[in-house]
Amino acid sequence: MVLFFKTSKSDTSVSQWEKSLHAGKITAMDTANAKAELRKRHADARPLSSAGLTDQLKNLVVSLGPKVIASYVPLKSEPDTGDFNQSGGARLKIVFPRVVGSDLEFATGDLSPAELGISEPDGEAIALSDIDVFLVPALAVDINGNRLGKGKGFYDRCLKQVTNAKVIAVVFDQEVLENVPSEEFDQRVDGILTPSRWWLIESR
Numbered sequence: 001m002v003l004f005f006k007t008s009k010s011d012t013s014v015s016q017w018e019k020s021l022h023a024g025k026i027t028a029m030d031t032a033n034a035k036a037e038l039r040k041r042h043a044d045a046r047p048l049s050s051a052g053l054t055d056q057l058k059n060l061v062v063s064l065g066p067k068v069i070a071s072y073v074p075l076k077s078e079p080d081t082g083d084f085n086q087s088g089g090a091r092l093k094i095v096f097p098r099v100v101g102s103d104l105e106f107a108t109g110d111l112s113p114a115e116l117g118i119s120e121p122d123g124e125a126i127a128l129s130d131i132d133v134f135l136v137p138a139l140a141v142d143i144n145g146n147r148l149g150k151g152k153g154f155y156d157r158c159l160k161q162v163t164n165a166k167v168i169a170v171v172f173d174q175e176v177l178e179n180v181p182s183e184e185f186d187q188r189v190d191g192i193l194t195p196s197r198w199w200l201i202e203s204r
Contacts, residue, residue: 034181038148042139043077048172050080052195057084057135060198061092064166066132068093070106072170073119078137079170079195095131096121097154104158106131134159134167136189141169142180145188145201159187166190168198 061069071094074080088094095106098120109123136155140148147169149155159167169189173196182188191200 028183031181031183035148035151035183038181039139039151042148042175045174046077046172048174050172050195053079053081053170053193054083054087056193056195056198057081057088060133060168060193061088064133066092066166068095068126068131068133070095070097070131070134070165072097072135072137073111074137075118079172081135081170095126097158098125099154102154102157104154128158128161129164131162131165134162134165135170135193136167138169138171138175138189140175140177140180141171141189141192142177143201144179145169145190145192146180146182146186147189148180153185156185156187160185166200168193170194173197 069088069092071081071085071088072078073085073096074082085094085096093108095108096111096119097104097106099114099116099118105125106128107121107123107125109121111119111121114120136147136159138147138149147155167187167189168191170193173194176192176194189201191198
């Protein structure tokens with residue numbers, strides 16, 4: 001059984017969005033406001049414990065058998081993939097995101113701080129079609145695969161081009177929700193990974 005957390009009653013915009021959703025009268029403004037409020041609440045609650053995350057990432061690799069994984073270099077507030085990034089590279093190819101204009105590309109190479117405060121690789125970019133699994137950071141994700149990012153749309157624009165890879169949202173356990181507000185341009189994920197478990201979403 002997949003466990004999820006309900007949104008707080010104090011999240012007024014989120015509560016309004018859920019009421020509108022159930023009534024079938026949701027508006028773009030309802031969704032935008034709910035996403036902004038949910039984004040702030042989850043960002044304020046971080047950091048949380050990443051204990052167990054590396055083991056779950058290893059379990060995912062055993063189950064899916066990828067040859068190339070797109071991971072990410074975690075910020076202090078994000079689920080910590082650092083140990084996996086270091087140890088996993090001995091058995092498979094791990095690439096990392098790099099911002100190019102308004103888009104993301106993925107590459108190997110040495111990591112160094114970039115404009116957005118995230119370490120980026122300096123190697124040659126690889127084709128998105130060569131990546132088997134994308135590990136995507138998120139502030140929240142729901143049981144249907146709707147992912148809440150930071151609002152800049154880098155991953156959504158990238159994932160729109162992905163067809164054959166598995167896209168896995170990496171979040172803390174408390175950030176798996178029943179419903180996450182989504183808009184037309186938001187890209188759903190194929191699975192969810194937390195420090196305690198990981199699973200593929202059956203409907204995807």
